[in-house]
Amino acid sequence: MVYEPAPPHLTLLARNPKKSYDFSMYPLSSRMENAKPSFVREILKVANRKDIISFAGGLPDPSLFDLEGIKEATQTALSKAPQAALQYGPTDGYIGFKEQVAKVMQTRDVPSLNLEQMLITTGSQQGIDLISKIMLDPNDVVLVERPAYLAAVQVFELYQANLMGIEQDANGIQIEDVERAILECKKAGKRPKFLYTVSTFGNPSGSTLTLDRRQALLEIAVREQLLIVEDDPYSELRFAGENIPPLYALTKDVAGSSEYVVYMSTLSKFVAPGLRLGWMLVPSGLMQPLTIVKQAADLHSSSFAQYVAAAYLETGRLEAQLPKIRAKYGEKGQAMIRALEQTIPKGILEFNAPSGGMFLWVKMAEGVDTMQLSSKAIEQNVIFVPGVGFFPDTKRTNYLRLSFATPSIEQIEEGVKRFARAVLD
Amino acid sequence: MVYEPAPPHLTLLARNPKKSYDFSMYPLSSRMENAKPSFVREILKVANRKDIISFAGGLPDPSLFDLEGIKEATQTALSKAPQAALQYGPTDGYIGFKEQVAKVMQTRDVPSLNLEQMLITTGSQQGIDLISKIMLDPNDVVLVERPAYLAAVQVFELYQANLMGIEQDANGIQIEDVERAILECKKAGKRPKFLYTVSTFGNPSGSTLTLDRRQALLEIAVREQLLIVEDDPYSELRFAGENIPPLYALTKDVAGSSEYVVYMSTLSKFVAPGLRLGWMLVPSGLMQPLTIVKQAADLHSSSFAQYVAAAYLETGRLEAQLPKIRAKYGEKGQAMIRALEQTIPKGILEFNAPSGGMFLWVKMAEGVDTMQLSSKAIEQNVIFVPGVGFFPDTKRTNYLRLSFATPSIEQIEEGVKRFARAVLD
Numbered sequence: 057m058v059y060e061p062a063p064p065h066l067t068l069l070a071r072n073p074k075k076s077y078d079f080s081m082y083p084l085s086s087r088m089e090n091a092k093p094s095f096v097r098e099i100l101k102v103a104n105r106k107d108i109i110s111f112a113g114g115l116p117d118p119s120l121f122d123l124e125g126i127k128e129a130t131q132t133a134l135s136k137a138p139q140a141a142l143q144y145g146p147t148d149g150y151i152g153f154k155e156q157v158a159k160v161m162q163t164r165d166v167p168s169l170n171l172e173q174m175l176i177t178t179g180s181q182q183g184i185d186l187i188s189k190i191m192l193d194p195n196d197v198v199l200v201e202r203p204a205y206l207a208a209v210q211v212f213e214l215y216q217a218n219l220m221g222i223e224q225d226a227n228g229i230q231i232e233d234v235e236r237a238i239l240e241c242k243k244a245g246k247r248p249k250f251l252y253t254v255s256t257f258g259n260p261s262g263s264t265l266t267l268d269r270r271q272a273l274l275e276i277a278v279r280e281q282l283l284i285v286e287d288d289p290y291s292e293l294r295f296a297g298e299n300i301p302p303l304y305a306l307t308k309d310v311a312g313s314s315e316y317v318v319y320m321s322t323l324s325k326f327v328a329p330g331l332r333l334g335w336m337l338v339p340s341g342l343m344q345p346l347t348i349v350k351q352a353a354d355l356h357s358s359s360f361a362q363y364v365a366a367a368y369l370e371t372g373r374l375e376a377q378l379p380k381i382r383a384k385y386g387e388k389g390q391a392m393i394r395a396l397e398q399t400i401p402k403g404i405l406e407f408n409a410p411s412g413g414m415f416l417w418v419k420m421a422e423g424v425d426t427m428q429l430s431s432k433a434i435e436q437n438v439i440f441v442p443g444v445g446f447f448p449d450t451k452r453t454n455y456l457r458l459s460f461a462t463p464s465i466e467q468i469e470e471g472v473k474r475f476a477r478a479v480l481d
Numbered sequence: 482m483v484y485e486p487a488p489p490h491l492t493l494l495a496r497n498p499k500k501s502y503d504f505s506m507y508p509l510s511s512r513m514e515n516a517k518p519s520f521v522r523e524i525l526k527v528a529n530r531k532d533i534i535s536f537a538g539g540l541p542d543p544s545l546f547d548l549e550g551i552k553e554a555t556q557t558a559l560s561k562a563p564q565a566a567l568q569y570g571p572t573d574g575y576i577g578f579k580e581q582v583a584k585v586m587q588t589r590d591v592p593s594l595n596l597e598q599m600l601i602t603t604g605s606q607q608g609i610d611l612i613s614k615i616m617l618d619p620n621d622v623v624l625v626e627r628p629a630y631l632a633a634v635q636v637f638e639l640y641q642a643n644l645m646g647i648e649q650d651a652n653g654i655q656i657e658d659v660e661r662a663i664l665e666c667k668k669a670g671k672r673p674k675f676l677y678t679v680s681t682f683g684n685p686s687g688s689t690l691t692l693d694r695r696q697a698l699l700e701i702a703v704r705e706q707l708l709i710v711e712d713d714p715y716s717e718l719r720f721a722g723e724n725i726p727p728l729y730a731l732t733k734d735v736a737g738s739s740e741y742v743v744y745m746s747t748l749s750k751f752v753a754p755g756l757r758l759g760w761m762l763v764p765s766g767l768m769q770p771l772t773i774v775k776q777a778a779d780l781h782s783s784s785f786a787q788y789v790a791a792a793y794l795e796t797g798r799l800e801a802q803l804p805k806i807r808a809k810y811g812e813k814g815q816a817m818i819r820a821l822e823q824t825i826p827k828g829i830l831e832f833n834a835p836s837g838g839m840f841l842w843v844k845m846a847e848g849v850d851t852m853q854l855s856s857k858a859i860e861q862n863v864i865f866v867p868g869v870g871f872f873p874d875t876k877r878t879n880y881l882r883l884s885f886a887t888p889s890i891e892q893i894e895e896g897v898k899r900f901a902r903a904v905l906d
Binding site: 081082083084085086087088091092113115116118121123126127130131134138139140141142143144145177178179181182185189190191192193196207210211214215247249281283315324328329330331332341342345348349351352353354355356357358359360361363364 | 506507508509510511512513516517538540541543544546548551552555556559563564565566567568569570602603604606607610614615616617618621632635636639640672674706708740749753754755756757766767770773774776777778779780781782783784785786788789
């Protein structure tokens with residue numbers, strides 16, 4: 057995003073999205089009429105200023121990268137199969153990496169899986185794009201969480217979908233609201249193409265769908281032939297409470313439901329985002345269309361990265377690394393909550409303490425505009441993401457997202473002081 | 482592409498593409514109605530059989546990968562900036578890699594360029610997808626070469642474009658045919674969204690657009706506001722004749738034309754395809770829309786691969802590697818031509834000796850069906866790509882593509898003997 061000199065993100069947000077470009081010179085496609093740069097990434101530009109403390113990004117703490125292990129894995133990959141690691145590979149991914157992903161999935165209650173129903177992607181972001189490409193025509197309905205992951209919303213909007221929000225609480229999306237949305241669609245003669253959910257440690261909500269709701273959702277999926285796209289980037293980052301199996305793992309308990317869950321995950325949050333490696337686990341009927349659009353998109357994801365990642369996962373070092381990662385994010389999350397409680401009087405902010413992930417989702421009083429608060433915060437040299445962008449189908453101005461993943465504990469404490477000054481100003 | 486047990490590629494080709502999937506279970510998007518697996522990649526499955534000699538793929542000769550150099554670069558990248566190499570990065574690419582790409586472009590008659598108009602992609606395949614995404618609505622016209630690069634055709638068809646072929650000869654696309662196509666579009670009330678060309682050592686044609694035609698094409702671009710998408714993966718692989726600057730470099734000579742050329746290239750053919758790194762050089766007005774769709778597609782290409790590639794290009798080892806690469810492909814191309822001339826009587830095949838690249842484009846007598854020939858060739862344990870797939874808007878059955886890049890010279894000689902048996906059968 058170096059195209060233009062970093063604009064203050066507020067300017068960008070204030071822009072009329074319909075006028076993002078000059079269409080007079082180039083006859084762009086109609087999907088670009090509403091396209092705008094992700095405002096999170098625009099805020100991240102400000103984040104590069106040395107004096108800024110950022111609660112905005114979802115970047116993993118780089119001190120948690122297992123550098124030694126990855127260096128070693130790189131050597132192994134380039135010694136064992138150098139030519140294959142540097143050559144073109146199969147569209148659906150390198151089998152050796154797939155096998156390692158299957159082992160990761162064992163720790164997520166998926167004891168075995170069919171590697172022919174796994175597609176390796178360039179991060180799970182690409183999974184969102186590919187499933188949209190095979191499913192969405194303009195005006196198709198996609199059900200999303202309220203609030204929803206911003207970069208997914210961006211993709212769905214590029215496919216000119218109609219987004220319909222499902223209310224969410226600390227226990228994830230509300231099942232009765234899923235029913236309500238489906239009914240509304242039926243009345244309009246529509247069938248939702250899929251429901252997209254970050255089921256565990258949601259972004260931005262931090263909330264996790266309960267086991268009961270998971271089962272209920274799978275039953276709805278079967279009954280309504282509703283495809284569920286489960287995005288699961290954060291489940292390795294649990295620092296409190298008990299694991300809850302992903303929807304994908306629970307399909308074994310609900311007859312027929314395995315045909316209706318597409319699962320996506322990534323190495324980005326617990327190995328390294330720079331590898332840009334994710335995976336999709338898909339019903340057999342969707343594998344061929346997905347492989348076709350993947351091939352058209354980039355032939356396949358980096359063989360080099362896949363061989364290195366496979367070699368890394370083979371070392372078993374991750375087992376020792378994960379507890380460190382979880383402990384660190386747990387500490388940071390607690391530090392942020394403690395600092396907020398110490399600096400801001402009760403009743404001004406409302407949030408649930410997350411059991412994992414990277415985010416604290418904060419509600420303020422009705423009428424508060426967190427976009428305006430963001431400007432004040434930037435004056436105090438601290439940034440966060442105003443909530444408005446996470447609500448594609450409603451306008452809620454009084455939410456904001458704080459990430460505790462990237463800054464150090466000292467920075468969290470100092471950043472919260474600055475944030476408090478902006479809030480209490 | 483491991484989705485289904487490798488089918489004989491002929492079966493796949495014979496399929497009615499309208500019936501590639503069962504739409505009854507999943508309501509796929511309309512773009513999937515005509516989507517089919519690339520038949521080149523399907524043929525490549527047969528290529529994995531040990532007894533097969535393959536003239537089908539465009540895989541670089543892996544003995545030409547600079548393993549030592551890449552190993553060293555990997556060490557450098559992980560020592561110099563390990564955390565950045567493993568972290569999320571900017572959507573448009575790592576600046577250090579961009580600088581190295583700019584140096585590569587200097588050898589292609591582009592003495593300087595604006596790094597803010599460069600977008601790093603996951604291979605140049607992704608460039609084809611991204612430009613299509615920002616430009617194409619269903620039924621938009623795209624001008625392509627006759628014959629055209631198959632994987633580009635596949636992308637354009639996924640965007641539901643109407644492809645219009647431009648006749649090509651040994652000197653590249655015929656300018657008068659470009660004029661004819663534009664006129665035809667005008668009569669139909671259409672403006673072509675862009676013209677896509679592999680200008681140097683075309684795939685599959687092997688032909689290179691002459692300097693005169695390049696200039697004429699740029700003039701048409703300005704006059705007709707026709708965007709030219711120049712795909713240039715092969716220009717480093719020249720083994721005979723003089724360099725011809727890419728269209729992108731020639732825009733400086735034709736006033737206004739720089740606004741109408743999008744240039745794409747890749748490390749795949751002269752460093753390593755497994756890195757999956759390509760780049761686009763684009764007019765300033767297209768950089769923001771392209772960055773937006775790139776971000777939605779995969780956030781950014783692998784930081785890890787970009788840091789390694791930058792470190793590799795910095796070593797300057799490529800300068801010593803390129804002459805080896807060119808010499809080797811030159812030898813192989815000559816070996817193939819010699820073998821064909823020795824084994825197949827004059828008049829049966831027609832082809833132009835290419836000055837670079839990886840392909841020999843062969844014409845047979847009218848009425849010959851190279852799909853049928855392909856079956857016979859498989860019986861002889863040799864494969865090639867029948868030409869029919871390269872003609873999206875016409876049906877020409879008497880062409881085929883032979884790649885000399887991957888097999889050894891011994892394999893080329895033996896493979897041509899087998900091919901001759903199929904031809905002369």
